[in-house]
Amino acid sequence: MMNKPHRDTISVEQAEIISHDAYDGDQYLLRVMAPEVAATAKAGSFVHISCDPMLPMRRPISIMRVDKDKGWVDFLYKALGYGTGLLSKRQVGEHLSIMGPIGKPFSVDLNRPRALLIGGGVGMPPMIFLAETLKSLLGSQPFAILGSEVPFPFTAKPSTLMLPGIPDGVIASMPLLEDWGVPSRLASLQGYAGCYEGYVTDLARHWLDALTVEQRNEVIVYACGPHPMLEAVAKLASEYQLPCQVSLEEFMACAVGGCAGCVVEVKTDNGPAMKRVCVDGPVFNAEQVF
Amino acid sequence: MTNPALSNDDLAMLATDFCGLNFQTPLSLLSGCVGFGEEYTRVKGYSNRDVGAVCLKGTTLEPRLGNKPHRVYETPMGMLNAIGLQNPGARHVVDEILPTLDFNETRFIANLSGSTIEEYAEVARIFDDSPIDAMEINISCPNVKEGGVAFGNDPDMSARVVAACRKVTKKPIITKLSPNQTDIAENARRCIEAGTDGFAVINTLMGMAIDIEDRSPIIGNNQGGLSGPAIKPIALLKVHQVYQVCRGHGIPIIGQGGVTTAEDAIEFLIAGATSVGVGTALFYDPLVCKKINAGIVEYLKRHDMSTVSQLSGSLQLNT
Ligand SMILES: Cc1cc2nc3c(=O)[nH]c(=O)nc-3n(C[C@H](O)[C@H](O)[C@H](O)COP(=O)(O)O)c2cc1C
Ligand code: FES
Numbered sequence: 001m002m003n004k005p006h007r008d009t010i011s012v013e014q015a016e017i018i019s020h021d022a023y024d025g026d027q028y029l030l031r032v033m034a035p036e037v038a039a040t041a042k043a044g045s046f047v048h049i050s051c052d053p054m055l056p057m058r059r060p061i062s063i064m065r066v067d068k069d070k071g072w073v074d075f076l077y078k079a080l081g082y083g084t085g086l087l088s089k090r091q092v093g094e095h096l097s098i099m100g101p102i103g104k105p106f107s108v109d110l111n112r113p114r115a116l117l118i119g120g121g122v123g124m125p126p127m128i129f130l131a132e133t134l135k136s137l138l139g140s141q142p143f144a145i146l147g148s149e150v151p152f153p154f155t156a157k158p159s160t161l162m163l164p165g166i167p168d169g170v171i172a173s174m175p176l177l178e179d180w181g182v183p184s185r186l187a188s189l190q191g192y193a194g195c196y197e198g199y200v201t202d203l204a205r206h207w208l209d210a211l212t213v214e215q216r217n218e219v220i221v222y223a224c225g226p227h228p229m230l231e232a233v234a235k236l237a238s239e240y241q242l243p244c245q246v247s248l249e250e251f252m253a254c255a256v257g258g259c260a261g262c263v264v265e266v267k268t269d270n271g272p273a274m275k276r277v278c279v280d281g282p283v284f285n286a287e288q289v290f
Numbered sequence: 291m292t293n294p295a296l297s298n299d300d301l302a303m304l305a306t307d308f309c310g311l312n313f314q315t316p317l318s319l320l321s322g323c324v325g326f327g328e329e330y331t332r333v334k335g336y337s338n339r340d341v342g343a344v345c346l347k348g349t350t351l352e353p354r355l356g357n358k359p360h361r362v363y364e365t366p367m368g369m370l371n372a373i374g375l376q377n378p379g380a381r382h383v384v385d386e387i388l389p390t391l392d393f394n395e396t397r398f399i400a401n402l403s404g405s406t407i408e409e410y411a412e413v414a415r416i417f418d419d420s421p422i423d424a425m426e427i428n429i430s431c432p433n434v435k436e437g438g439v440a441f442g443n444d445p446d447m448s449a450r451v452v453a454a455c456r457k458v459t460k461k462p463i464i465t466k467l468s469p470n471q472t473d474i475a476e477n478a479r480r481c482i483e484a485g486t487d488g489f490a491v492i493n494t495l496m497g498m499a500i501d502i503e504d505r506s507p508i509i510g511n512n513q514g515g516l517s518g519p520a521i522k523p524i525a526l527l528k529v530h531q532v533y534q535v536c537r538g539h540g541i542p543i544i545g546q547g548g549v550t551t552a553e554d555a556i557e558f559l560i561a562g563a564t565s566v567g568v569g570t571a572l573f574y575d576p577l578v579c580k581k582i583n584a585g586i587v588e589y590l591k592r593h594d595m596s597t598v599s600q601l602s603g604s605l606q607l608n609t
Pocket of ligand 2: 254
């Protein structure tokens with residue numbers, strides 16, 4: 001028998017909508033019952049979701065949280081286009097067809113316990129999943145910087161978890177992360193109370209510069225967000241010589257590796273190659289892509 | 291049992307002969323939608339055994355990186371794609387990929403492309419010396435600068451490509467025709483003379499989508515191939531037209547373009563197809579082939595037919 005470990009790793013589930021709440025800036029928090037997806041999802045995994053039965057294609061959406069015991073899966077998405085616009089109209093009690101979990105997740109490096117998690121806009125969800133994963137690992141000391149140019153889809157609260165190098169007054173944090181004991185800070189150019197007024201990368205720089213050389217050698221960077229933000233994060237990581245993993249997005253058709261519709265150009269030892277974001281990613285080493 | 295809903299008697303109704311190959315169901319999975327045969331097996335409940343054949347991704351002599359992103363985009367009842375024949379080259383496919391496929395599961399068909407007639411023939415030669423069950427000649431790819439549809443829209447060139455491949459292989463040759471041409475029937479006639487054993491009808495239609503904020507095409511390649519339910523009526527007519535040429539020669543057709551349901555598949559069979567291709571529909575429902583198989587069986591029973599071949603070409607035109 002040939003060894004085929006990839007087989008039967010993705011489930012198709014009719015997932016009941018448990019809650020579906022709208023936030024400013026066309027953001028939505030969606031919780032569905034999808035026990036098979038919940039059972040094997042990892043930070044960085046996504047699902048391919050049927051927003052509406054009348055659409056010919058599905059949409060990829062990152063997973064924010066799962067509860068393996070209860071079987072639910074959480075998403076945060078922005079209703080940007082036609083598909084997610086239709087998704088935002090789906091009601092509690094309705095069922096969505098979801099395929100997942102899909103993709104190569106973030107890889108955790110226990111030799112680098114100081115994980116810097118940077119999430120921008122709808123790039124926040126995988127960082128929240130990663131924070132939840134890391135919080136239970138012995139010795140892990142994750143720190144999350146979340147950025148948004150529309151109001152955050154939660155009520156920020158002043159952090160009680162202190163960090164080196166953070167400018168005075170930058171105290172706003174995400175309550176969920178705070179409850180987990182994972183320090184977080186928020187950044188925005190919009191001047192929201194308690195948030196750092198500037199780019200996520202500039203706030204990261206404040207923190208990195210306050211670390212000792214030994215501490216800095218323990219840092220690893222994870223990021224998900226808009227392309228320009230990822231580019232800036234990759235640049236920062238290379239400047240500080242830190243390993244960096246980024247989660248990418250691209251239009252998708254099959255999401256199982258069958259169509260090569262979702263590729264990104266990566267650098268390899270044998271020259272440029274086109275890698276599928278759906279199954280070769282969505283997580284890539286930053287220096288491969290930027 | 292991989293077809294839990296269907297009994298062995300049901301499965302026997304679905305079995306069909308295509309170019310001398312035994313297809314366990316009349317369905318074929320279409321080139322470019324299912325990678326190199328293993329990708330969809332990631333999905334629980336999916337099985338290559340639900341189809342008669344799996345057509346592998348378009349393959350050229352040398353590896354190709356393909357087009358720049360974006361490569362796919364949803365359009366009304368369909369999608370545009372411009373992959374640009376990304377593939378690792380024929381040698382790699384034969385040496386590294388075919389040995390990993392389980393030929394007990396289904397028939398595997400290579401999909402050949404090239405920029406010159408010689409390249410097509412060379413790729414055919416490489417696949418001839420492999421376990422591949424048949425070769426599909428793709429002279430209808432709309433997403434590459436040379437070869438592809440440029441050959442397929444010219445009956446003369448089409449026939450020359452077929453003849454060149456015919457010379458180097460005895461394996462079944464299936465010629466994949468383009469809908470982007472004036473007289474598809476004439477092209478089919480020429481390809482039969484040149485030695486094709488079967489046809490695939492149709493490949494995608496050329497199309498465009500524009501980002502009105504940027505005022506630039508959304509697809510990296512500017513234009514792409516349109517597939518999905520939007521093209522089904524066009525595909526059905528083309529299958530009907532090609533069938534008029536094929537019926538006298540006993541040459542079978544893989545009818546394709548927008549098949550999503552059993553009813554769609556039955557329409558293609560009635561129009562003259564022996565096998566029915568499923569591509570874009572998998573993207574929405576990876577388990578769709580089980581449903582199509584069950585729907586065909588139900589239809590055959592309801593119409594007192596014992597095999598799917600009784601349906602093929604049973605169209606009664608209005609007079
Ligand atoms: C993403 C994508 C890639 C494709 N790549 C190929 C290819 O490499 N070779 C080929 O002959 N046809 C290719 N096709 C065409 C399909 O095989 C099929 O003929 C067409 O999509 C119509 O069927 P459908 O509507 O069921 O998808 C491709 C289609 C899609 C959607
Ligand atoms: S979406 Fe088809 S290969 Fe990634």
